[in-house]
Amino acid sequence: MGMPLRAALLERLKEKLLEKRRTLINTVREKQADNLETGSDGTQDIADQATTAYTKEFLLSISDTERQLLKQVDAALEKMRLKKYGECERCGEPIGEKRLEALSFALFCIACQEEEERS
Template structure:
């Protein structure tokens, strides 16, 4: 699971890096009327929102790596029971089992 988490982290950091490069390249050539500017601002807002989600996912991956190191990985933070292997394969940075996630929703 360590390799999977590290791969997820690398992939996420590459995606963020690409978005930052794209955004900075686009802003260099920004010329247009008020509608173009408004549209560009909206795109930047969406990029920032995605950035928040990506930061949260990166944090969750880092926390999962800590749990691996502390030997707490794969244990539900809510009920203390083992998280199913299928759930961990699908979402390697999850902190709760399927039952607890379902109850929370």
């Protein structure tokens, strides 16, 4: 067990994650705006929708990379809620502050990430 992450750092990383999430969802929204002719009352908020469950349409409209990233961001946020943020999903060791600062949605420590990529 490593030291718990400092509250200030955690807060900053959470902001990063939320920002990343907003950016991703905005990208998707812009794509959808290009694809769809929405009526004046068609102000369906995909961002709000997406906070609970992703619709099929939503998932189909985004690329694999975006989908993967969004999943990772959500998983990281979920781990924050469970107070498990910063723990490696695979070995349970702390991921490391530097890595988290560089990659706020990292779910694995460097060693496990390499293992995952190899397999």
